[in-house]
Amino acid sequence: MSTTPRTMPGVLELLPLEQAAFQRMVETVRRVYELHGFVPIETPVLELTEVLLTKTGGETERQVYFAQSTGSLEQGREPDLAMRFDLTVPLARYVAEHQNELVFPFRRYQIQRVYRGEAPQRGRFREFYQADIDIIGLGELPVTADAECPAVIHHVFSELAIGSFTVRVNNRKLVQGVLTDLDVDPEAHAAVLREIDKLDKRGPEYVQQALGGFGLSSAATARLLDFVAYSSAGIDAALRHLETLTAPNELLALGRSELITVFETLQGLGVDDGAVVLDCSIARGLDYYTGTVFETVLDDHPAIGSICSGGRYDDLAGMYTNTHLPGVGISIGLTRLFWQLREVGLIQTGQSPTVAFITLFEEADRTHAAALATSLRNAGVSALISDAPRRLGKQLKYADRTGIRFAIIAGSDERSRGVVTVKDLIDESQSEVPVEGLAAFFQSRGTR
Amino acid sequence: MSTTPRTMPGVLELLPLEQAAFQRMVETVRRVYELHGFVPIETPVLELTEVLLTKTGGETERQVYFAQSTGSLEQGREPDLAMRFDLTVPLARYVAEHQNELVFPFRRYQIQRVYRGEAPQRGRFREFYQADIDIIGLGELPVTADAECPAVIHHVFSELAIGSFTVRVNNRKLVQGVLTDLDVDPEAHAAVLREIDKLDKRGPEYVQQALGGFGLSSAATARLLDFVAYSSAGIDAALRHLETLTAPNELLALGRSELITVFETLQGLGVDDGAVVLDCSIARGLDYYTGTVFETVLDDHPAIGSICSGGRYDDLAGMYTNTHLPGVGISIGLTRLFWQLREVGLIQTGQSPTVAFITLFEEADRTHAAALATSLRNAGVSALISDAPRRLGKQLKYADRTGIRFAIIAGSDERSRGVVTVKDLIDESQSEVPVEGLAAFFQSRGTR
The missing domain is CATH 3.30.930.10 (Bira Bifunctional Protein; Domain 2)
Structure with missing residues (x-):
């Protein structure tokens, strides 16, 4: 330096x-x-x-x-x-x-x-x-x-x-x-x-x-x-x-x-x-x-x-x-x-161009996360996978601090049922969404 | 100079x-x-x-x-x-x-x-x-x-x-x-x-x-x-x-x-x-x-x-x-x-970002043309009105040379019937389209 x-x-x-x-x-x-x-x-x-x-x-x-x-x-x-x-x-x-x-x-x-x-x-x-x-x-x-x-x-x-x-x-x-x-x-x-x-x-x-x-x-x-x-x-x-x-x-x-x-x-x-x-x-x-x-x-x-x-x-x-x-x-x-x-406070600077953040519990989740990310991206929804499996709170904090609104959580239970949990980091609501309906879920929210 | x-x-x-x-x-x-x-x-x-x-x-x-x-x-x-x-x-x-x-x-x-x-x-x-x-x-x-x-x-x-x-x-x-x-x-x-x-x-x-x-x-x-x-x-x-x-x-x-x-x-x-x-x-x-x-x-x-x-x-x-x-x-x-x-010829350079060119027969047509242009623009379809009433061939040539694909022609007959003629300057086809369906006509063609 x-x-x-x-x-x-x-x-x-x-x-x-x-x-x-x-x-x-x-x-x-x-x-x-x-x-x-x-x-x-x-x-x-x-x-x-x-x-x-x-x-x-x-x-x-x-x-x-x-x-x-x-x-x-x-x-x-x-x-x-x-x-x-x-x-x-x-x-x-x-x-x-x-x-x-x-x-x-x-x-x-x-x-x-x-x-x-x-x-x-x-x-x-x-x-x-x-x-x-x-x-x-x-x-x-x-x-x-x-x-x-x-x-x-x-x-x-x-x-x-x-x-x-x-x-x-x-x-x-x-x-x-x-x-x-x-x-x-x-x-x-x-x-x-x-x-x-x-x-x-x-x-x-x-x-x-x-x-x-x-x-x-x-x-x-x-x-x-x-x-x-x-x-x-x-x-x-x-x-x-x-x-x-x-x-x-x-x-x-x-x-x-x-x-x-x-x-x-x-x-x-x-x-x-x-x-x-x-x-x-x-x-x-x-x-x-x-x-x-x-x-x-x-x-x-x-x-x-x-x-x-x-x-x-x-x-x-x-x-x-x-x-x-x-x-x-x-x-x-x-x-x-x-x-x-x-x-004068007329500019909104809280919103990332990235819509969805996909969390990882362990490194082995990456393949499933990657499939989710690819299907979202192909449907025009911007998505990002956590760089590494970390404490969930830490991952959600990353998404929040980078202005990403939605976090996707897919534990083994959810995966076995073909769903994911989507957490809205703005209004703090969360909902269970079938994997095949995930892109449509985000598209209907007008996010890119 | x-x-x-x-x-x-x-x-x-x-x-x-x-x-x-x-x-x-x-x-x-x-x-x-x-x-x-x-x-x-x-x-x-x-x-x-x-x-x-x-x-x-x-x-x-x-x-x-x-x-x-x-x-x-x-x-x-x-x-x-x-x-x-x-x-x-x-x-x-x-x-x-x-x-x-x-x-x-x-x-x-x-x-x-x-x-x-x-x-x-x-x-x-x-x-x-x-x-x-x-x-x-x-x-x-x-x-x-x-x-x-x-x-x-x-x-x-x-x-x-x-x-x-x-x-x-x-x-x-x-x-x-x-x-x-x-x-x-x-x-x-x-x-x-x-x-x-x-x-x-x-x-x-x-x-x-x-x-x-x-x-x-x-x-x-x-x-x-x-x-x-x-x-x-x-x-x-x-x-x-x-x-x-x-x-x-x-x-x-x-x-x-x-x-x-x-x-x-x-x-x-x-x-x-x-x-x-x-x-x-x-x-x-x-x-x-x-x-x-x-x-x-x-x-x-x-x-x-x-x-x-x-x-x-x-x-x-x-x-x-x-x-x-x-x-x-x-x-x-x-x-x-x-x-x-x-x-190596892999770039398409014929296409204007403007979708529709609205022709004028006489200056008095401008009000009607302006209403068409505004409704198209509000529907997300880019549109342009001829700068002046000129020979139709000259107006179509302007549209063609500037890479605009569609020309809109609305004579008094068409106006009385609530339609316009849309001329496709690429395949040279033309069709009559009701004014209220005009934006949808272009949107369905995937043009912006």
């Missing part, structure tokens, strides 16, 4: 039962993404530096991890590889590189880890999972595609069963239309939107003051803040509100009509239970977005912030190709979400 | 339908690992260099990728992070670090990518998936645990349905017992085993010559080669062979008795169809292994080499802890396996 075993700061390494819970979350997200017609891709963690970092400067770039092999390091070379810091730039590279082999609209999901060399702090991670979907059009993409994102978000968070949530929808054109109406310099629109995006975190006073810096009169600022203060109770109310909006310019008219299409499409998809709303304050900080934008909050945990965000963008991969690729997408930060849900 | 989009050499980036096939392979491996009572863990890609590289020198270490953040690079520091090159060292670190929170025997599976800065060459990858299982004991681990590995391998490769395969089992103590009997210096045992391990690749003449270098007489060499030439037809034959072996020393006796336990346990687990054999030539190159060793070959594709290997080791984490942690495990190199199977 010479080295203290430890991870680098800023990573979330999970114990096995936590990892199993995380895995269930990933599987749910993947399943819902697939139910909505998205197909998987994965990209390498390492990209060529000159390909990954096409934009100069910026916060994101300073947080990049660079990599090089031993050989390159020894030769004193500069690292020519970098680790992806999100899934969007790799998507752009992927679509541009493979555009002749892909079919458009291209609907991909991607669930992989990304890397950021941030200063470690509570709840911030240097390595974390993102789970993204995007729909990419070739030259054009109907605005009905935008409606798919809140529908998927709604489905994912309903399935994850982590409490009530709200998907906030808006359209940057709508607010930009108001800014145009208020004679704000179009060059300043992006900066104004970034200030409006801070409403949630910094409050209206801060934003009011910041907007003054853009030459807005106090009356104009008041009108703007009044406009973005609107949040609907659901889709019906959103549509009624949008119909009352006057459209003094094309931008506002376009934003309004896009939002109407999005909300009507969502109604068709049955997403109409009040969990999807129009929130005119949602702007997203990124200039990248050009139309519909999304955020998602847990109603009982607003402090967590947005757990799933995204929007419509005009061109995915301008840095790699002249092909015009408009798209729309969302991203869930799974690691951070898991960590936050665990903090 | 300024940058050519491309990946670094030596990575296998898949197109969506290939990725879906790869994903099915991963899910099968994961499911079988869980059926056998293994629980997931994941470790960070980046480890502290001093923790990851505890052993000095060696081929593996020269292939490591080192990483550092922008800040560290700018300050001219040496990289203090490294990317994992296998899943075994991170497992050792994990078990040593969390030993007080784990329950032993600790049965973990881990399916993650690893990184090696190798010179790129056909079929060798710098980033690739490994899928490992290990059983780690605290202080001791019964040899019956060793039998679980071939049982899992057998189950995995049966489920993957990639043709007939053979799991070759041996025990290093057996051969070392013969070496002891032949008066080979114990210090030279490991080196001799490495030569024997080359039998498959270099042939008996090469090995015969190499063994001469260890002072073995030609009679002794002949006896050794004769001993390792044995390969059984199955488990019964293996047990009969083992019973005939004389054991002139304890090492040979121990190797023999361990192998008998392994094969008898395998019989109990029902793994007795000739696909698991005793092969006395299997030695594995790594000195790390101390007892049972495994290799797996595809019978029709011997040139591929071992697709799943592993064995018993005496102590997992001696570099991190004084706790004695014996274990046994196997590893499948999934990326390489997938690539090789694709090369």
Whole structure:
């Protein structure tokens, strides 16, 4: 022993039962993404530096991890590889590189880890999972595609069963239309939107003051803040509100009509239970977005912030190709979400993926136990045989501590009668089950 | 457009339908690992260099990728992070670090990518998936645990349905017992085993010559080669062979008795169809292994080499802890396996995870289509609506090119009768299905 075993700061390494819970979350997200017609891709963690970092400067770039092999390091070379810091730039590279082999609209999901060399702090991670979907059009993409994102978000968070949530929808054109109406310099629109995006975190006073810096009169600022203060109770109310909006310019008219299409499409998809709303304050900080934008909050945990965000963008991969690729997408930060849900006690970490633990009284029982295990596994029920014959209490403790719910006990008496005793380690009940009905016993309990 | 989009050499980036096939392979491996009572863990890609590289020198270490953040690079520091090159060292670190929170025997599976800065060459990858299982004991681990590995391998490769395969089992103590009997210096045992391990690749003449270098007489060499030439037809034959072996020393006796336990346990687990054999030539190159060793070959594709290997080791984490942690495990190199199977045409890449494609004649159909899509998704059937009303032929072509098997057509006539037409794009059949029976129609076809 010479080295203290430890991870680098800023990573979330999970114990096995936590990892199993995380895995269930990933599987749910993947399943819902697939139910909505998205197909998987994965990209390498390492990209060529000159390909990954096409934009100069910026916060994101300073947080990049660079990599090089031993050989390159020894030769004193500069690292020519970098680790992806999100899934969007790799998507752009992927679509541009493979555009002749892909079919458009291209609907991909991607669930992989990304890397950021941030200063470690509570709840911030240097390595974390993102789970993204995007729909990419070739030259054009109907605005009905935008409606798919809140529908998927709604489905994912309903399935994850982590409490009530709200998907906030808006359209940057709508607010930009108001800014145009208020004679704000179009060059300043992006900066104004970034200030409006801070409403949630910094409050209206801060934003009011910041907007003054853009030459807005106090009356104009008041009108703007009044406009973005609107949040609907659901889709019906959103549509009624949008119909009352006057459209003094094309931008506002376009934003309004896009939002109407999005909300009507969502109604068709049955997403109409009040969990999807129009929130005119949602702007997203990124200039990248050009139309519909999304955020998602847990109603009982607003402090967590947005757990799933995204929007419509005009061109995915301008840095790699002249092909015009408009798209729309969302991203869930799974690691951070898991960590936050665990903090507030919304993650169940007691359940092993293993359903049945088969005890041994003596080593000679192993053949019988093995036959049981094999028949259970062949029926899709996960099973495990005790490593050795030990005191029964010790074996049951092993099963319990590893999160296995059911223990199977088969003494010579039971074996002679063709039954086993199944002990439920959660409710402490026990029942005698015929060997030939054992798999069905577990299957009927919905366990895998 | 300024940058050519491309990946670094030596990575296998898949197109969506290939990725879906790869994903099915991963899910099968994961499911079988869980059926056998293994629980997931994941470790960070980046480890502290001093923790990851505890052993000095060696081929593996020269292939490591080192990483550092922008800040560290700018300050001219040496990289203090490294990317994992296998899943075994991170497992050792994990078990040593969390030993007080784990329950032993600790049965973990881990399916993650690893990184090696190798010179790129056909079929060798710098980033690739490994899928490992290990059983780690605290202080001791019964040899019956060793039998679980071939049982899992057998189950995995049966489920993957990639043709007939053979799991070759041996025990290093057996051969070392013969070496002891032949008066080979114990210090030279490991080196001799490495030569024997080359039998498959270099042939008996090469090995015969190499063994001469260890002072073995030609009679002794002949006896050794004769001993390792044995390969059984199955488990019964293996047990009969083992019973005939004389054991002139304890090492040979121990190797023999361990192998008998392994094969008898395998019989109990029902793994007795000739696909698991005793092969006395299997030695594995790594000195790390101390007892049972495994290799797996595809019978029709011997040139591929071992697709799943592993064995018993005496102590997992001696570099991190004084706790004695014996274990046994196997590893499948999934990326390489997938690539090789694709090369020989054993991978089906035509099938999208999306089952149903819903066509549109006009935009007004979207509400009806959305209701269909939502009811299918709620029943667990993946469905996708055409992005826009286009010529029917064009829509069917989209479905076909994206690997979606079924297209749903619902004109006004069909809608008035409460039915839809389902077109099977593979066998080109079509049938009329009542809307309320649509989900069941797809479920009965075993599609997801």
